[in-house]
Amino acid sequence: MPAYxxxxxxxxxxxxxxxxxxxxxxELIVLRSASIVENYVDKLLxxxxxxxxxxxxxxxTALRQITRERLSQSWNGRREWLRDSFEIAVQSETEEQNFLxxxxxxxxxxxxxxxxxxxxxxKLTEQLNLEREFxxxxxxIVDGPKVRVSVTTASRAIxxxxxxxxxxxxxxxxxxxxxxxx
Numbered sequence: 001m002p003a004y005x006x007x008x009x010x011x012x013x014x015x016x017x018x019x020x021x022x023x024x025x026x027e028l029i030v031l032r033s034a035s036i037v038e039n040y041v042d043k044l045l046x047x048x049x050x051x052x053x054x055x056x057x058x059x060x061t062a063l064r065q066i067t068r069e070r071l072s073q074s075w076n077g078r079r080e081w082l083r084d085s086f087e088i089a090v091q092s093e094t095e096e097q098n099f100l101x102x103x104x105x106x107x108x109x110x111x112x113x114x115x116x117x118x119x120x121x122x123k124l125t126e127q128l129n130l131e132r133e134f135x136x137x138x139x140x141i142v143d144g145p146k147v148r149v150s151v152t153t154a155s156r157a158i159x160x161x162x163x164x165x166x167x168x169x170x171x172x173x174x175x176x177x178x179x180x181x182x
Contacts (some may be wrong), residue, residue: 006176009169010045011135012040016161019154026154027109031058034106037099040165043070044172047181048086075103082168086175090167099164102157105140108147115145124161 005013015036019029033163050068054060071081082088090096104120121127131147134140138160139152176182 004019004170004173005166006044006047006169006172006182008040008043009020009165011043012036012165013162016158016165021151021154021157021158024154026149026151029107029154030102030105030149030157033157034102037161037164038075038078040150041082041168043170045078045081046180047176051179075100082172086172088168088172088175090164091171092163092167093165095167097158098137098160101130101137102160104125104130105134105138105149105153106155109149114147114149121145 011179016033019033021029024032049071070077072078079089090099108114108116108120116127116130120130125159133143134147135142138156138169139150141148
């Protein structure tokens with residue numbers, strides 16, 4: 001792996017590389033790959049916020065607890081913290097959109113019995129766009145309300161996750177280096 005990767009990125013990419021579509025069910029690969037990236041982002045945020053959350057007073061402990069909870073409440077929340085607090089955002093719109101699509105698929109698989117969630121079905125136009133994106137970008141089989149993933153979906157999930165970690169780490173590198181966290 002390139003020497004410029006942060007420690008959390010290297011660990012995430014190693015974990016992603018060990019997801020084998022010939023050994024694991026495609027659904028599990030989708031769930032795990034998105035979770036690996038989420039864990040990477042949580043570690044990145046932890047590194048960036050650690051210096052601000054030091055101290056043992058009751059106030060500092062409460063502040064640390066509240067901040068950590070809010071940092072990991074949602075995927076959009078994580079992205080906003082990185083962008084607004086540290087000016088870290090993936091430059092490639094394709095990488096960003098593909099990973100957000102993968103998180104949508106992960107939510108579908110995690111929350112629904114192989115079907116879109118209620119939130120994903122709330123607006124017909126958005127539902128149809130999501131289904132089309134699932135088919136075109138992640139090779140998901142959409143059959144009415146049901147969605148099924150394949151080995152091709154698993155391979156694409158691995159590729160999307162790998163690309164997102166690399167893209168985000170590249171943008172985070174200068175911030176980490178400036179703070180001597182790299």
